[in-house]
Structure formats: C-alpha cells, structure tokens
Amino acid sequence: MSVHYPSELDHHNGDQERVRVSRTGTKTVGIKKLQRGTGETLWQQLQADLQRRLREGEFTDAFPGELDLRDQYGVSRHTVRAAVRALREEGIVVASRGRSTRINTDAEITQPLGALYSLFASVEAANLRQRSIVRRLDIRADAHVAIRLGLEESAPLLYLERLRLADEQPLAHDCAWLPASIASPLLGADFSHTGLYDELASRCDIRLTGGSEQIRAVVPNSVQHKLLGTTPDVAAMKVERIGTANGTPVEWRTSLIRGDRFSVLADFTARSGYSLNLSATNMP
Template identity: 45%
Template sequence: MTGPDEVHALDRSSPMPLWAQLQQELTRRLQAGAFDQEFPGELELVEAYAVSRYTVREALRRLRESRLIDSAKGRGSWVRRGGDSNPPLGSLYSLFREVDAQGIRQRSIVLAQEIVTWAAAAEELGLEPDTPLFHLERMRLADELPMAHDRVWIPAEVARPLLEVDFTVSGLYDELAAQCGVSLAGGRERIAAVIPTQRDRDLLTVPADVACFQIERISTVQQRRMEYRHTVVRADRYSVLAEWSPQGYTVAAEPLDGPPKASAET
C-alpha cells in the first residue's frame, strides 16, 4: 500500500491525458490524507510531476469542480474541509462535466466580453435597469462541433476583473472564484424546449427541423442574485436526464450516445 506522501510518476505512454492522470493522482493522495498542513503550489506540482503549468492548472480546475479543493487569487489552493463534497448539479454544469468525462475536447469561441447595461438582465438579478454588468457570450464547442450558445451577466462591481481572462479554455466559475473571490452557492434553472432564433440557428448550425433546449439560470451567493445565464443547447446532440429517490430529485444533462454528429450545415 502506498502512502499519501508518495509521488507516483505519470504514464506518458497512456492514452489518458496527463492532466487527468494528475487529477487522479492528487485525488488518491487527498483521500489518503495528504496535504493536511497545506496544498502544494502550481510550481511545486510542476516540478514534482515533471509536467507543464497548463497540465497542473487543468488538474486543479477539475479538483475544484469536484469540491476537493478551493482556490483564490493570491492565496493559492487548500483542501476543502467539511460541507457538501458533491459538485453543483445544475443541468448546464452537468452537461459540460459529462462531455469532459467522455474525453471530448471542449473549447469556447468568445463572442463578447464587456461591461454593458441591459435592463432585462438587471431585472433578473434584482438590480436597477442601468446597473453596469459584466457580459460574457461564448460559443461552446465539443470536438470542434457547436454544442451551446452561452450568455452570462454578472454585476460589474464583482466581475470586472474577468475582462482580462482568456475564456477560450477557462471556466467561468473557476475564474470567478480565483479572480473575484466569489463562489456561487446555489440557484435555480428553467429548462424549456424552444424553436431557436435565427441567430442561434446560424451559430449552432441547427437544421431547420431541429429544436433546442433553452436553459435559464439564476445563481446566488448568500441569497444575493449574482449570475443570470441564458444558454441554448442543441437538442439533437444532448438530452436531459432526471433521477429521483427517497433522498431527493435531480435533473442533469448528458450527451446522446456516440460522438456528436455534424449536420449537413456544419
């Protein structure tokens, strides 16, 4: 049996990405009781595992999503103690997580990253109509095929540092925590089947006979509305999954069986 302080070399001949191997290795050590005093920094992990800083950051991002560690700008990372160890289960979050779990490469095309005023979004956040908002608009791709058209509004007084972030590969919630010190604690989603607008149809290359899922999310921090998100997802590539038990009821999303299929218009 190996101890929590023993460093296992990563297997560069394995088809599993190095970041996934590192995530698995750090999870093993965490579950064995390692890092009781402090969690190693990025450079320490780079040296210990002979990997790039990108590999380390991606592994740490997945550990944050799994709620095993927390991070903040200027403070590094630390082991999460107590509380809920399960990741937030919103269907949008679950969709992107499940796509990752299948080894499908995700990236985003940033369409807008700016400070705006928009009365409708401000109203959803419980703010005055002319309140400045950070707005992020992205096309989410899975293996280079359109997956979702995602738009987010967050009060600018909180999210202004996000103007400098490269969101082609970074996750919004990770950066919101790291750059702004804000971790979203809960919220609600509304899911509906919709006929996409012409713009959504063009962006997602949706065939004329295909509908989409529309997901509207309000996320909160200590009962304050912090995020309004509007996302349109291709319904011919992804499904909504509901599970229930005596302990509760959850709704998640998952890719349909097999790799995403390109339409004739892709």
C-alpha cells in the same frame, strides 16, 4: 524482422506497460498488462485501458479492429467484443453493420438535475475537447437583466457571450451577465478554454452556492440554426439560470444548447422519489 502476435497467456509476463506492433504494422505504446485474479474480468480491464488510451489521444485516425485488439492485448476475441460492447453502450464508440467500430464524435452532454451544473466541466467529463469562441466580453447596461439580479436598472453589468464548442463542433450559444461591481476582474480572463465559475472563484473570490434554472425545448430560428450548425429538423434546449452566492443573485445566464447533443438526468430513490417543477410557458 518477425512480429510476435501474443497469445492470451502473454499478459502474465513482462512489464506493466509495453510497446507492441499490431498485425497492421502500427506501433501501440503504453498498453497496460491485463491480469487475472484482480477482482475485475479481463474485458473490464480492457475496457478501462481503452478509455485511458482514448483520453491520452490515441486512435485519432481510426479505432482498432477486433483482431488488432486481440493481438495487442493477447486476449480472445470474446474478451475484445465484450469490452467494445461496453464502450458502445456508454456512447464512446459506435458501430453498425458493414462498418468498422469508430469513435463517437457526437457524444451527448448530460446535465444532472438538482446540481450546480457547469457545461465546461460536463464537456470535459465526456472526454471531449472544450473550446469557446468569445463573441463579447464587456461592461454594459441592461435594465431587464439588472432587475432579475435585484439591481438598479442602470447598474453596470459584465456581459460574456460565447459559442461553446465540443470537439470543434458547435454545442451551445451561451450568454452570462454578472454585476460589474463584483465581476469586473473577469475582463482580463481568457474564456477560450476555461470555465466561468472557475474564473469567478479565482479572480473575484465568488463561489456560486445555488440558484434556479428553467429548461425548455425551443425551435431555433434560422440565425440560431446557422450559429449552432444544426439543420431545421433539430430542436434546441433553452436554459435560463439565476446563480446565487449565499442567497444573493450574482449571475443571469441564458444558454441555447443543441438538442441532439444535450440531455438532463434526474436521480431518485424509492423512499423520497423526485419532483420536477413544471410550469406553463409562452413558447416563442
């Protein structure tokens, strides 16, 4: 059986999506036809379709090379290089001299400043597989946390401790306390693949509307390094948060996040700028 390698004009014919066989003999399913005159360049369309295929679980073994992509889509190598360059700039794929392009398994999770931030949502948005190992989920007392939440020192608290994974690699050690009086229904939730805020809304009818948090760099101890799977030369970011619902504290959370996989992002304008509240802290 002969295999047809399409020319750059082939994308003007045929179905919107097709099955092709690459020069290596690998079948590729659901390739989107690229079209001229749509307002997007061919390389932008190619970039978008490669992102879609990544989301749908293709390229688990290897990312296709330039010649394969040229043959699959019927475009020039210049078009392929522009699309792959854009993916590389976004951190989706990586490439270096002498090595083929490959999927970036160490994608960075970005937290927007000034927003109600969910680590679960951000991991999902980065096209990484989200999973948590639940280490503790129970009711307990903690005088220090209760005071932070404006409660009596002996008030029962729901405690949730998780090791957060992204693509099966440790990302964060996360501990959250909430008043048991409102959060006890969470004892029935499976937090291995769900967000705390989603469960809080659906099971307790509580939706966070604001809060405050402090983010600072720390040096993990040996136990924390082992938990996060980091080497001694990797720092971490410690996030401490009070989450509120209509001004009432409902969550105290501490998160230790790998510094090599986490960053914060601030938007600003020429008129208003932005400000960060920097305060001195006692480093551990």
